Amino acid sequence: MNQPEAKGLERRAAMATLLADRKDDLLVIPGLGSTCWDLAAAGDNDRNFYLWGAMGGAAMIGLGLALAQPDKRVLVVTGDGEMLMGMGALATIGIQQPPNLAIVVFDNGHYGETGMQPSHTYNGGVDLLAVAKGCGIGTCLDVSDASALAGLADRLRTADGTLFARVAIASGEAPRVLPERDGVVLKSRFRAAIGV
């Protein structure tokens, strides 16, 4: 099947924009796969908890962390496939509404890690933004150009209230940048960095 290239932002540049001028109070959870490599490519940080598995769990890890650390900002950046697998998490987060949690979906409409098969969001299929809105998440942003991305980056630093954003990502894959993969090391260094 011939697939049109998804229109959108370049993923590595988008991640770099979201993390520009990153402060120590920002804790970041990527989904497994492409967003994990994107986060590593933006620069390693002890306050990143890279996921090499647990597909569908990124948003819920973010929720547990946000509830435990109300004075810090928690940013989950995951892909459309990972979010689809754990879509119930948006309902659970909609009930909790921790003001310090942001869920950002890099939506390229494909499963990049497995050979770019189309996902449910491909070509306007399933609308994750509408799902998040339907789950009652306070602020839901549709980000499809550079100025909206800059606005999202600003809101990540300042916003008070649970936030969901869908970022339209071009469907090209970037080279893999592999972070540390020892889970115990990742956990321990994260906890040490935030002093727990």
Add this chain to the structure above:
Amino acid sequence: MSAPAATIDWPEQLYGTLKRAGIRQVGYVPDAGHARLIDRCRADPDIHDVVLTTEEEGVALAAGAWLGGQRAVLLMQSSGVGNCINMLSLARSCRFPMMMMITMRGEWEEFNPWQEPMGSIVDPVLRLSDAEIYRATKPEEVEGLAERAVQHVFGDERIAALLLSQQLIGKKVWTK
């Protein structure tokens, strides 16, 4: 001398164990066997009670809580164990403490035969997932086993399941 079994309020004892252990997050899929414990947690302003759409969410929740320095437990029915299996790899890969309190179905005077397939494999499936199993069949066993399980989980960053047998909970009363 311990109290006679009939007077032991084990859901209240479980709540006491959670409080002594400093549990701050409780994830659960609503369950009749855990109803009283869930009510107690929901009424406690020091506990984040997190109702889940599926039990695997709770595994990820507990991992996030520990990353942030809080202790969490998961409450579920035996049927929920099957929903957790892949997510438990998170606990095993990273050594996240994972405390599960599981009410059993499908094992004693079960009215609904569809509960039996999952109920009958809870124990081996959890063992394969590297969980330590603590099974309570009598009211007087619950508190001591819960205390030991909690110590095991948070003291050594391990996975444990407290199985509350159907005999302990009583058969589900069905009306038609």
